[in-house]
Amino acid sequence: MSSQPILSVRNLERRYGAFIGCTDISFDVWPGEVVAIVGESGSGKTTLLNCISGRMERSAGTVCYRMRDGRFPDLGDLSEAERRFLARTDWGFVHQNPADGLRMRVSAGANVGERLMAVGERHYGNIRRTATDWLERVEIAAARIDDQPVAFSGGMRQRLQIARNLVTHPRLIFMDEPTGGLDVSVQARVLDLLRMLVADLGLAVVIVTHDLAVARLLSQRMIVMKSGRIVEQGLTDRVLDDPRHPYTQLLVASIPES
Amino acid sequence: MTRAHALPAYNFAYLDEQTKRMIRRVILKAIAIPGYQVPFASREMPMPYGWGTGGVQVTAAVLGPHDVLKVIDQGADDTTNAVSIRAFFAQVAGVATTTKTTQATIIQTRHRLPETPLQAGQTVVYQVPIPEPLRFLEPRETETRVMHGLEEYGLIHVKLYEDIAQHGHIATTYAYPVKVEGRYVMDPSPIPKFDNPKMHRSPALQLFGSGREKRIYALPPFTDVVSLDFEDHPFQVQTFKAHCALCDAGGVYLDEVVTDDHGGRMFVCSDTDYCETRRTEGHRGTGLPSDREDAGREDAR
Ligand SMILES: Nc1ncnc2c1ncn2[C@@H]1O[C@H](COP(=O)(O)OP(=O)(O)OP(=O)(O)O)[C@@H](O)[C@H]1O
Ligand SMILES: [Mg+2]
Numbered sequence: 433m434s435s436q437p438i439l440s441v442r443n444l445e446r447r448y449g450a451f452i453g454c455t456d457i458s459f460d461v462w463p464g465e466v467v468a469i470v471g472e473s474g475s476g477k478t479t480l481l482n483c484i485s486g487r488m489e490r491s492a493g494t495v496c497y498r499m500r501d502g503r504f505p506d507l508g509d510l511s512e513a514e515r516r517f518l519a520r521t522d523w524g525f526v527h528q529n530p531a532d533g534l535r536m537r538v539s540a541g542a543n544v545g546e547r548l549m550a551v552g553e554r555h556y557g558n559i560r561r562t563a564t565d566w567l568e569r570v571e572i573a574a575a576r577i578d579d580q581p582v583a584f585s586g587g588m589r590q591r592l593q594i595a596r597n598l599v600t601h602p603r604l605i606f607m608d609e610p611t612g613g614l615d616v617s618v619q620a621r622v623l624d625l626l627r628m629l630v631a632d633l634g635l636a637v638v639i640v641t642h643d644l645a646v647a648r649l650l651s652q653r654m655i656v657m658k659s660g661r662i663v664e665q666g667l668t669d670r671v672l673d674d675p676r677h678p679y680t681q682l683l684v685a686s687i688p689e690s
Numbered sequence: 691m692t693r694a695h696a697l698p699a700y701n702f703a704y705l706d707e708q709t710k711r712m713i714r715r716v717i718l719k720a721i722a723i724p725g726y727q728v729p730f731a732s733r734e735m736p737m738p739y740g741w742g743t744g745g746v747q748v749t750a751a752v753l754g755p756h757d758v759l760k761v762i763d764q765g766a767d768d769t770t771n772a773v774s775i776r777a778f779f780a781q782v783a784g785v786a787t788t789t790k791t792t793q794a795t796i797i798q799t800r801h802r803l804p805e806t807p808l809q810a811g812q813t814v815v816y817q818v819p820i821p822e823p824l825r826f827l828e829p830r831e832t833e834t835r836v837m838h839g840l841e842e843y844g845l846i847h848v849k850l851y852e853d854i855a856q857h858g859h860i861a862t863t864y865a866y867p868v869k870v871e872g873r874y875v876m877d878p879s880p881i882p883k884f885d886n887p888k889m890h891r892s893p894a895l896q897l898f899g900s901g902r903e904k905r906i907y908a909l910p911p912f913t914d915v916v917s918l919d920f921e922d923h924p925f926q927v928q929t930f931k932a933h934c935a936l937c938d939a940g941g942v943y944l945d946e947v948v949t950d951d952h953g954g955r956m957f958v959c960s961d962t963d964y965c966e967t968r969r970t971e972g973h974r975g976t977g978l979p980s981d982r983e984d985a986g987r988e989d990a991r
Contacts, residue, residue: 550844
């Protein structure tokens, strides 16, 4: 692991009017590391994720990102063009609902190829070859390349969304409950795939989940949120095996023994 | 002019001077930023939207008393739409009208560009139903505006990719997207892609008006207009094996017409003025009845 963080969040706050969405948030993400953000519904996980991925304005604080050229600017200091370019090249965002992250009415191949075309790939044959490779990597049969995601199962859609995000070899992926909408049996396959890809590609990931089992399986570090604040953070195994904050203890106690 | 004076209810070319000034300012901005869609306060015109109210407003704003107006619809001067618009301007502006491309100073068109090359000093006014080329994949206008602003045009290629994936080639034949001066992606209106190369570096001024969508855009003379494609699926215009059955023209855009109720059909020029001019010059296609041959020869003499 590199000695410099890829993402650095300091004193982040997001208010909705007088209401606090999240506040006093500080943490780092290192290259190749998976960080899970856990907490009950309404604790501010999605708010935090949207703020650090530049999808939502923050009310206070800094979010710095390590660019490929080594610069470490605050996202707020980038132009909109630079931010959007990052979002479709260096980053990925996997939504809980695949329909939010896919074009449901264009083929699987075009869904995967879109980012390539967005960065200037103009050779149809190359786009198709790369799309075929990625479909296979997420265990979708190459024969389905011209089918639209509307014809796919929930698990396939989610795997397609993952492929669509990874095709430009991003360095940082944000995920908001990526398996939250799936049947338990389907969840396991998507999680296995995610774990494999993240390790293969050395991706840094910030994943929001309310499922501690998902956090245990995927993440090296965990951030526990309550009422918009971080109540505890640390190595995942430590937090789950030896929770220090009473709220974390409650959370951990409420999951069935595996 | 005189006829316009006889109808005091209308200002010259129907629109009041203030409205025309507003539209001219929009046109100037559109010319200054080739391919960029400029919003304008589209006015009610005495015809339904499908009839090209955007084009009519643009024509009204640029028309002067000495202009000669030609109006075509699908290449023809004699369709209801073309005849009505021509009659409208003859009435409210008293301008001269023509069917001859070479004699026109302003050509308002729906679905075609004339076969006769356009000249410096001529203005083409396109009637545009949907000005936004990204609409079909991104319905949110807030988003398409940002995409144009930041030159994010990957989506256009997604559409072309889908064409090839489904049909083996780029199957889009009308409203084929173009890039203007290496910057803005533009919908050329529903002209056949056959006409796209004619827009490239044309010496004429080309103006586009959409009444329903309240947008005007423009190509000043000699603007680069490049049809988008893939390296391994380059842009190609439609080609026709046949020659025109009436005037024997090749390399022009042909329409297939049914000639009788026994399944007889033939290919003829979609540009009626071009076809008639060629026949006047003595060109004869294989579809003309032979008993007309003598008359044709006489005409030519
Ligand atoms: N746009 C908004 N306007 C006002 N309040 C909001 C808005 N979005 C979220 N909130 C509030 O902020 C708090 C945090 O919401 P957030 O969506 O971040 O929680 P979460 O941890 O992601 O919850 P869940 O697990 O249910 O997705 C909640 O109380 C929510 O009601
Ligand atoms: Mg949430």
